[in-house]
Amino acid sequence: MNIEKILLHRLKMKMRTPFTTSFGTQIDRYVTIVELIDENGLSGFGECVAGEDPLYSEEFMDAALVAIKKYFGPLLIQSKVTHPKSVTEVFKPFKRNMMAKSGIETAAWDLYAKQQGLPLYKILGGDKTQVDVGISLGLEKSDELIIEKIREKVEEGYKRIKVKIKPGRDVEMIRAIREVFPDIPLMADANSAYTLDDIEILKQLDEFNLMMIEQPLGSTDIVDHAKLQKEIHTPICLDESIDSYENAKAAIELGSCKIINVKVGRVGGLTESIKIHDLAKENNIPLWCGGMLEAGVGRLTNIAITTLPNFILPGDTASSSRYWEEDIITPEVVAENGVVQVSDKPGIGAEVDFEKMKKVLIQTDEITKEDALDMVFFD
Numbered sequence: 001m002n003i004e005k006i007l008l009h010r011l012k013m014k015m016r017t018p019f020t021t022s023f024g025t026q027i028d029r030y031v032t033i034v035e036l037i038d039e040n041g042l043s044g045f046g047e048c049v050a051g052e053d054p055l056y057s058e059e060f061m062d063a064a065l066v067a068i069k070k071y072f073g074p075l076l077i078q079s080k081v082t083h084p085k086s087v088t089e090v091f092k093p094f095k096r097n098m099m100a101k102s103g104i105e106t107a108a109w110d111l112y113a114k115q116q117g118l119p120l121y122k123i124l125g126g127d128k129t130q131v132d133v134g135i136s137l138g139l140e141k142s143d144e145l146i147i148e149k150i151r152e153k154v155e156e157g158y159k160r161i162k163v164k165i166k167p168g169r170d171v172e173m174i175r176a177i178r179e180v181f182p183d184i185p186l187m188a189d190a191n192s193a194y195t196l197d198d199i200e201i202l203k204q205l206d207e208f209n210l211m212m213i214e215q216p217l218g219s220t221d222i223v224d225h226a227k228l229q230k231e232i233h234t235p236i237c238l239d240e241s242i243d244s245y246e247n248a249k250a251a252i253e254l255g256s257c258k259i260i261n262v263k264v265g266r267v268g269g270l271t272e273s274i275k276i277h278d279l280a281k282e283n284n285i286p287l288w289c290g291g292m293l294e295a296g297v298g299r300l301t302n303i304a305i306t307t308l309p310n311f312i313l314p315g316d317t318a319s320s321s322r323y324w325e326e327d328i329i330t331p332e333v334v335a336e337n338g339v340v341q342v343s344d345k346p347g348i349g350a351e352v353d354f355e356k357m358k359k360v361l362i363q364t365d366e367i368t369k370e371d372a373l374d375m376v377f378f379d
């Protein structure tokens with residue numbers, strides 16, 4: 001793919017509204033955009049979705065940046081790969097660091113698609129020209145406030161509403177929501193806030209006809225989730241626990257979930273996402289694409305993977321304007337009546353707008369071919 005240079009654009013973007021989960025509140029989103037530049041000056045873009053702090057998983061942005069600069073960037077330049085599907089293999093000797101790997105692996109897919117003059121979704125094997133989207137709403141201080149937010153988003157046409165829950169803000173909050181909206185497609189995400197000791201609370205949620213409950217138990221667990229799924233009717237969807245094809249396979253075999261939320265960053269990139277997609281399809285496990293509060297680049301990558309056939313349920317690829325006053329891409333992602341049109345332009349399907357990006361840029365780091373070729377990894 002002839003990569004000459006890698007730029008890491010570090011951004012600080014202010015969220016339009018703070019986003020609260022069982023583990024904390026996000027006000028500013030630190031984003032890293034990975035830009036791979038080839039010998040003809042063509043650029044491919046990927047987004048590293050690690051959080052500022054290791055709260056969702058063990059990864060965090062400062063560490064991901066070091067990992068890209070010290071290992072994955074130079075390795076990719078040295079590797080001389082001809083197709084992005086080989087990038088995961090190149091990175092394999094270095095363990096985990098999925099979000100760091102994904103930031104650069106997704107950029108390689110975008111660059112390759114642009115080199116071929118084709119849209120990324122077609123290169124990935126997708127065939128949808130539009131995708132259904134839902135919305136993920138953070139915890140609010142009162143039931144009235146969350147009900148008001150849901151009303152607004154239902155009116156905007158989102159095809160599925162996800163609310164966050166945590167101990168003390170669960171059964172009664174969902175009951176209050178269901179009294180006002182008895183029929184909307186509704187789901188709850190606990191971000192690992194419960195244990196099997198809370199089984200009676202989790203059983204009570206069966207009353208509310210939820211589409212699924214996402215990651216109720218430990219963030220790396222699949223064993224207790226299998227026990228829980230036997231005790232509740234609501235389908236369990238795993239998020240945090242699925243970080244590879246191997247543990248997706250183990251979770252399916254154990255019966256730990258009936259649905260999987262695929263996050264491209266969490267599983268190390270698009271190649272691993274496709275492997276999980278194919279496995280889930282064979283096993284009749286429906287998928288949806290989760291979000292990590294991405295800026296436009298990550299959002300477009302998510303839309304591309306959602307065009308694969310087993311992404312059956314609406315994803316978290318809401319409009320750019322749900323998150324940002326101004327996104328860094330032109331045109332921005334727009335969901336109309338809960339549907340996003342998939343762009344047919346080469347690569348991710350929109351331009352990174354450097355004028356807009358400049359307004360939120362903290363710093364750009366560079367990895368040159370010369371520096372990369374000087375580095376020795378395996379003696």
Ligand SMILES: O=C(O)CCC(=O)C1=CC=C[C@@H](O)[C@@H]1C(=O)O
Nearest residue numbers: 021056136290291292293294316
């Ligand atoms: O809209 C989105 O991008 C999804 C937001 C969302 O639900 C999440 C973002 C980041 C970390 C988690 O809290 C989380 C999730 O668990 O799905």
Ligand SMILES: [Mg+2]
Nearest residue numbers: 189214215239
């Ligand atoms: Mg989740």
